[in-house]
Amino acid sequence: MVTGGLGFIGSHTTVELQQKGYDVVILDDCSNSSEKVLDGITAITGKRPIFEKLDLKEKADVVDFFRRHVDIQGVIHFAASKAVGESVEKPLLYYENNINTLIYILQELTQKEKASFIFSSSCTVYGQADEMPITENAPVKTAESPYGNTKQMGEEIIYDTCKVTPQLKAISLRYFNPMGAHPSAEIGELPIGIPQNLVPFITQTAIGLREQLAVFGDDYPTEDGTCIRDYIHVVDLAKAHVVALQRLMEGKNKENYEVFNVGTGNGSSVLEVIESFERVSGRKLNYKIVDRRAGDIVQAYADTTKANKVLGWKAQSSLDEAMKSAWLWEQKVRAN
Numbered sequence: 001m002v003t004g005g006l007g008f009i010g011s012h013t014t015v016e017l018q019q020k021g022y023d024v025v026i027l028d029d030c031s032n033s034s035e036k037v038l039d040g041i042t043a044i045t046g047k048r049p050i051f052e053k054l055d056l057k058e059k060a061d062v063v064d065f066f067r068r069h070v071d072i073q074g075v076i077h078f079a080a081s082k083a084v085g086e087s088v089e090k091p092l093l094y095y096e097n098n099i100n101t102l103i104y105i106l107q108e109l110t111q112k113e114k115a116s117f118i119f120s121s122s123c124t125v126y127g128q129a130d131e132m133p134i135t136e137n138a139p140v141k142t143a144e145s146p147y148g149n150t151k152q153m154g155e156e157i158i159y160d161t162c163k164v165t166p167q168l169k170a171i172s173l174r175y176f177n178p179m180g181a182h183p184s185a186e187i188g189e190l191p192i193g194i195p196q197n198l199v200p201f202i203t204q205t206a207i208g209l210r211e212q213l214a215v216f217g218d219d220y221p222t223e224d225g226t227c228i229r230d231y232i233h234v235v236d237l238a239k240a241h242v243v244a245l246q247r248l249m250e251g252k253n254k255e256n257y258e259v260f261n262v263g264t265g266n267g268s269s270v271l272e273v274i275e276s277f278e279r280v281s282g283r284k285l286n287y288k289i290v291d292r293r294a295g296d297i298v299q300a301y302a303d304t305t306k307a308n309k310v311l312g313w314k315a316q317s318s319l320d321e322a323m324k325s326a327w328l329w330e331q332k333v334r335a336n
């Protein structure tokens, strides 16, 4: 079961799961996606996943779903609201959607004889970490936004539940900065409204949908003065989910709740990301340096040793490869 499977990361993970032979059931309420994504998944894999349009905030519907699908063995839970700024404006909406849905699913899974659960967490749990690269042992800092808090609370809820439910096995994957699209350009990121993330903002600016990219601050204590993040190709990220799920389903986990960073281990500055775009597209990007934006941390990139060694997973794609896929996708979307 893949919740939020029509979304950006969920759709790419569904592709990787199907390509490994898993039968996938997608649950999504299409609040931030479209049913057309199913066509893209089908075009890549040759197999249409089962899809149920369902709002996971409706507890009775979640209960009913699990009654009808007693054979569900693993759940990857992507469904959530994810816009940091909006979460500050509408905290209760974020707590309701990101926490209630998690609780309803866990309530069902704890009644099963055996279940595996993967949770979409985020490097936001680390805030501005004191040391780079960031290991899983870095302290979780006070969340900067209700969105970030839902990820911290989500992890705690899973931890507490696993502690008293030995038959439930869970992994939280702390994503760094997902970007890019499937190389086939059949699926990709489809931000509704103004993109929150750098890469879709770059590609939308280049295609003419936005006038100019604002680079928030070039006076940070980094080499070129712009903020540094760890950009990971969404296909690499999707593969990490398959490996994590396999680990749980094959009983290879050391504890019944584990946490892994999922990043590349490399930090790239905003200007380096822009350069990558200009290199792979052959176009100049219209951007302007403006003042710093409140709440931005200076740098965050992962120590991926644990995922590399324990999961046997490593990101394969370079920033340029990921950027190329993002640009191809943007061009395809706008041509349609």
Ligand SMILES: NC(=O)c1ccc[n+]([C@@H]2O[C@H](COP(=O)([O-])OP(=O)(O)OC[C@H]3O[C@@H](n4cnc5c(N)ncnc54)[C@H](O)[C@@H]3O)[C@@H](O)[C@H]2O)c1
Residues within 6 Å of the ligand: 003, 004, 005, 006, 007, 008, 009, 010, 027, 028, 029, 030, 031, 032, 033, 034, 054, 055, 056, 057, 077, 078, 079, 080, 081, 082, 097, 101, 120, 121, 122, 123, 175, 176, 177, 178, 197
């Ligand atoms: N994209 C990122 O940069 C990033 C980084 C770290 C963590 N995450 C987390 O990864 C997960 C997936 O992110 P994404 O970028 O693919 O987001 P997305 O918005 O593209 O996908 C989320 C999907 O969940 C669905 N959904 C939301 N609420 C639902 C509900 N109540 N019932 C059913 N479906 C619902 C949406 O319609 C959407 O298709 C989220 O939990 C997000 O917080 C994302």
